[in-house]
Amino acid sequence: MSNDCGTSRIAGCQFTLHPMTDKFVDVILGALEEVDTTNVWKDTDDVSTCIRGKMVHIFDVTKAIFLHAAKTGEHVAMSGTFSIGCPGDSSGDVYMDVTDEVLNEVKSKDISQKAGCKFALYPMGREDYMDKIYEQIDLSKARGVDVSASHYATRLDGEVNDIFHTLEESFDKVQEKVSHVTMTFTISANSPSTKK
């Protein structure tokens, strides 16, 4: 990162984790048990989970939850929206007084898991938002992932670790230039459609 915006501003992610199996509760609780969420504020209800804190921890935690759910071999999908710098945001419910040291990378990096992901970046409050997207994101240099275009989104295919690296890098580059940025994503693993 070329500046510290990403570690000094409140980031968050509102996401859902959906294992397509009768054992969905076990898969979700099992994944949460494996993930250290000490460094983020977390709130879960029947619709979604919201985590808030430093950007590095938001990505570390979402990636780890998806990886630990997907490694069960079940068809699992996660959808959500990352956000940073929302002017309507409250100062509460944040864990900003923590170190930048990520707590889940050691376990995450050894999990090999293929997935497909679609994402879209939304730099807010800028008339030149399309330029900001094109300027900042050079996905031709994305390592380890196949990049393709889709209506309303960009598709990434590859290892989950590489996909999240690309998501975080893209989000980070835009938030350095634009104060309020959101990014939607849907990631899916072990789909019977891809096994055909």
Added chain:
Amino acid sequence: MSNDCGTSRIAGCQFTLHPMTDKFVDVILGALEEVDTTNVWKDTDDVSTCIRGKMVHIFDVTKAIFLHAAKTGEHVAMSGTFSIGCPGDSSGDVYMDVTDEVLNEVKSKDISQKAGCKFALYPMGREDYMDKIYEQIDLSKARGVDVSASHYATRLDGEVNDIFHTLEESFDKVQEKVSHVTMTFTISANSPSTKK
């Protein structure tokens, strides 16, 4: 609607439907069988489904797919992003030469199904985007739904038909004033958490 923007501009929705059951394929295919998608362009892959066309049909089809999946009684969630007026959009893959007559409302309106939903509106390319959101949306008048605030989103609880009515009305009001608008949503029904 006070103008015809919503029927003359290309709208779309990129969404996922996730039944949390071993029979997820049957639930998805069963729902699709009940829904008439004649009036929208549709493309499905292993990550998500994209539909494109007139705004009225985009909402008619997404609501119907969710309702027919949820009425099975399984825990079902749908997440996605509605979009209209994207300047990077292509003119292909659209069905704009159709009537405004919705094809699924007759079957949809009689399905009683409770759900919880979180949504967020993103008017693009406007410095005054927060004002546009507050100006246009008066959720205190939303009929049949409970409205509550959540980080990064607004929560709606009630009948699926009323929830989608509120979503469509909110989106429609903002897109009348702002050319490019996106709206994220996650809707969940039959969660074991709500049954407690």
